[in-house]
Amino acid sequence: MSELLKSVDSRTQLVGQNRFEILMFRLSGRQRFAINVFKVQEVLTLPKMTVMPGAHPNVVGVIHLRGRAIPVYDLARAIHLKPVPITEDSTVIVSEYNSTVQAFLVGGVDRIVNLNWDSVRPPPSGAGREHYLTAVTHVDDEIVEIIDVEKVLAEVQPSRSDVSAEITEDYTPELAKGKTVLMVDDSPTAISQARATLRSLGLVVHTCNNGEEGLNLLQKWATEQEGKLHDQLLMVITDAEMPVMDGYRFTTEIRQDSRLKDLYVILHTSMSGSFNDAMAEKVGCNAFLSKFKADELAKITIDRLKAFAEEQEKRAK
Known part of the structure; x- marks a missing residue:
């Protein structure tokens, strides 16, 4: 003990x-x-x-x-x-x-x-x-x-992936048009749950099984899209504990790459408590979210979509 x-x-x-x-x-x-x-x-x-x-x-x-x-x-x-x-x-x-x-x-x-x-x-x-x-x-x-x-x-005790009506009552699906999310998690169950919720909001979801795969994919996209990655990729959702490269190291690597450092990253983990808030802040995550709560995932995603739209509108001016 x-x-x-x-x-x-x-x-x-x-x-x-x-x-x-x-x-x-x-x-x-x-x-x-x-x-x-x-x-x-x-x-x-x-x-x-x-x-x-x-x-x-x-x-x-x-x-x-x-x-x-x-x-x-x-x-x-x-x-x-x-x-x-x-x-x-x-x-x-x-x-x-x-x-x-x-x-x-x-x-x-x-x-x-x-x-x-x-x-x-x-x-x-x-x-x-x-x-x-x-x-x-x-x-x-x-x-x-x-x-x-x-x-x-x-x-x-299966988790529900559908979103409550009050969460989406003022949501405009048009906000998600052309937007993608990268989800990095080694649990097929966690990926299936989150993907169903995100797709219900109209988002395209890409998945990887560990941080190394996720980092390689992000760097590939950054090279192919020549500075336009941020126009399509709404956010990255990462688990904390994964084989090969965990979510903390993955986030650290993102923040150290000049092409990726401004991506919006959510730490999505089954670990509970204030420890996660502190560690998410330490490695540079924008937010922490406990698994698996469909309404909370939907709310933080909708808020991000609205903020993203405002950012694009300001850049257009």
Whole structure:
């Protein structure tokens, strides 16, 4: 526990260095899995659990922790592995994603490892579990699979991608004509959710799976469009944690390129709290947005479209 808390407290030192820390654990077999330490609140022995009749099959019960009811997910079952046996010695990882707290039942926790994102790669296609993974890496000459928790959570409680009428009541779709958005995220679930919302506003959405791909594409566009990139590209939306190059380093690289430095960049992440506001400001993001809230994404996009139109009108004069 002390090691975990120390790791979380030191997380600000990793931002901008393209480094991160993972908590490794096992489920129902020998294979090691991981999630980002940034998302972990604590690791503890399973408290008394209440089974909830009619709950989703991946939710094995509810625990009460510090006055709050927290759902417990069988993470092995959720990614189509043999369920983890529940005993009085079972371990749970309490985590926070998208401003919600949940516990994941695991077979046992290994340790925390500090890695460079460029040592992490997307999961190989045809690997069987790739749909539930965002990345893979190697530790002690063994493969460690990093789980796509956003997909696991979305299958139990899907996020809506439609936008409330009050958000768009004074919106003119003509504002989006000819405008594009670049979205950079390693989670297919996150991309699918955001893309549906952005397309409903009339925007063309391009996607990349990590910061390196996103940076290469932006630089290619900047070369091809000869100074006109800003006339079409409304904004860049980037996840924080991605293999190869994370969102913090990606944003830093954008700000250091004279052709890209004025792009509007939104940090769009499932990590919660004031930490993200501080880190978004540190690396030069224009805004921070928690996943996944369709109305908030739509509002910030509409506001950007209106500001963009005003900027173009002033330049025309």
